[in-house]
Amino acid sequence: MEExxxxxxxASPFSDRxxxxxxxxxxxxxxxxxxxxxxTQLLLQRNPVHKKVPVLIHGGKSIAESxxxxxxxxxxxxxxxxxxxxxxxxxxARFWIKFGEEKMATICAVFRTAGAEQEKxxxxxxxxxxxxxxxxxxxxxxxxxxxxxxxxxxxxxxxxLYEVVEKVSAVKVLxxxxxxxxxxxxxxxxxxxxIKENLPDHQKMVGHLKRRRETHLALxxxxx
Amino acid sequence: xxxxxxxxxxxxxxxxxxxxxKIALxxxxxxxxxxxxxxxxxSQFLLQYNPVHKKVPVLVHNGNPIAESxxxxxxxxxxxxxGxxxxxxDPFERAKVRFWADxxxxxxxxxxxxxxxxxxxxHEKAMKDVFKKLTVFEEGTEGFFPNGSPHFEGENxxxxxxxxxxxxxxxxxxxxALTMKIIDPERHxxxxxxxxxxxxxxxxxxxxxxxxxxxxxxxxxxxxxLD
Numbered sequence: 001m002e003e004x005x006x007x008x009x010x011a012s013p014f015s016d017r018x019x020x021x022x023x024x025x026x027x028x029x030x031x032x033x034x035x036x037x038x039x040t041q042l043l044l045q046r047n048p049v050h051k052k053v054p055v056l057i058h059g060g061k062s063i064a065e066s067x068x069x070x071x072x073x074x075x076x077x078x079x080x081x082x083x084x085x086x087x088x089x090x091x092x093a094r095f096w097i098k099f100g101e102e103k104m105a106t107i108c109a110v111f112r113t114a115g116a117e118q119e120k121x122x123x124x125x126x127x128x129x130x131x132x133x134x135x136x137x138x139x140x141x142x143x144x145x146x147x148x149x150x151x152x153x154x155x156x157x158x159x160x161l162y163e164v165v166e167k168v169s170a171v172k173v174l175x176x177x178x179x180x181x182x183x184x185x186x187x188x189x190x191x192x193x194x195i196k197e198n199l200p201d202h203q204k205m206v207g208h209l210k211r212r213r214e215t216h217l218a219l220x221x222x223x224x
Numbered sequence: 225x226x227x228x229x230x231x232x233x234x235x236x237x238x239x240x241x242x243x244x245x246k247i248a249l250x251x252x253x254x255x256x257x258x259x260x261x262x263x264x265x266x267s268q269f270l271l272q273y274n275p276v277h278k279k280v281p282v283l284v285h286n287g288n289p290i291a292e293s294x295x296x297x298x299x300x301x302x303x304x305x306x307g308x309x310x311x312x313x314d315p316f317e318r319a320k321v322r323f324w325a326d327x328x329x330x331x332x333x334x335x336x337x338x339x340x341x342x343x344x345x346x347h348e349k350a351m352k353d354v355f356k357k358l359t360v361f362e363e364g365t366e367g368f369f370p371n372g373s374p375h376f377e378g379e380n381x382x383x384x385x386x387x388x389x390x391x392x393x394x395x396x397x398x399x400x401a402l403t404m405k406i407i408d409p410e411r412h413x414x415x416x417x418x419x420x421x422x423x424x425x426x427x428x429x430x431x432x433x434x435x436x437x438x439x440x441x442x443x444x445x446x447x448x449x450l451d
Binding site: 058061063068069075088091095098099131 | 295319
C-alpha cells in the first residue's frame, strides 16, 4: 500500500475536511502539522503554486486544493462512497461544494468587520445561508440525504467553526429560529463520530480567532 | 432522440463559459438545442433553471438543469460515456487537470476584466498580473507535453484544453480590441503553441463567436467603463 501523508494546519477547515474523508474511508495516513507563518520546505516543494495546506501526498504524488483532494480520495478509495452514483446528483453535490467555497469569505465577513460594516456582513451572510438552507438542504437530514456526503463534509466548517467565528465577532447569524433546518443539520453533523472526534480544540480555536480578529481590525483598510 | 434525452443549452454568444460547453457537446457528438439569453432581460427559464446564480451556461438534460461550466463538463463526461473522454481515467491525472483548470478559472478573470476596463497604470498592473500567472501556468503544465509541442489528433480536446481554449483561444480578438499583446510567443511559448494548435481544429473554429462582433463587444465593455 502506498504511503499517504497529509500536510495540514490544526485551525484550517480545509485541512479538517480532508482528515474527515480519510477517516471515513478508513485510509491510514501520516499527518504533518504546518505553520502557515513558517512554511516548511516540504510544503513549498509540494505546493509551489499556492504554498498552502492541505496537501495530500500519495505514493510520492502531491495533490493540492481541498475540493480536488476530496474528489481524488473518493476516486482512489471507493469504499464508503461520499458522492452520489447518479451523474445529476453528483453535479448537484459539486454545485453546492463550489457554492460553499465561493461564499465562505462573505459568510465569514462578520469576522473581519465591525460596526455598520458588520451589520451589512450579517445581512449578506443571512441571505446566503437562506439559499443554502432552502435550495441545498431542504427537508433532508444531511445535504447528502440520510447519510453524510461530500457536501456535508465541505460545509463542516459551518457546523463547527462558525459558532466560534460568531462568538469572537460578538454576533449571532446562524440561529435556530431563522434557520431551523440548518440548525438541525448542525446538531446531526456534530454527533457523527468521525466529525466529533476530529475537531480542533474549542478553547484553542477561540484564542486563535480572537487574536486574528484583533490583528485584522487593527489593519488600515482591512475591509475586503 | 426522444424527449427524455433532450439536451438544451442556455447561453450567451460572447461567453467563454458557454463556449466550453459547446465545445464539449460537439466533441461528444451530442445533439442539443441552443437558447440565446439576453442577460439584461433574463428569461423565466433561466431564472427557474439557475435560481441561485441566474447565469449562463445552464445545461438542461432530461428536464434536469446543471449550472456552472466546469460542473457541466464533468456531467457530460460522466453521462455520455461513448467516444472521447473529456477527463483522464486515472485519479491523479484527473486531479492535475482539475488543478490547472481551477487555476485558469480562479486566477485570470479578475485581472482580465480589470485590464479590459482600465487604462494606463491600472491596466499595466492588471496585465502584469496576467503575464505573471501565465508564466506559472506555463511552468506548471510543461510536463503535460513530454513529446514537445501540443498536438491534437482528431478533436481529442480534454478538460484543461477546453478551459484554456475558452479563456485564451481567441487572444488575437482580444489583442485587436485592446491593441496589445496578451499571448506573446516569446514570453509564453507553450501557451501560444497550445492555443494555436487548438485553433486549427474544426470544433474550435465552429464555436468561435463572430470576430467583428466580438471586437466591438470587448471595445464597448472597455468604452462603457472608461466614460
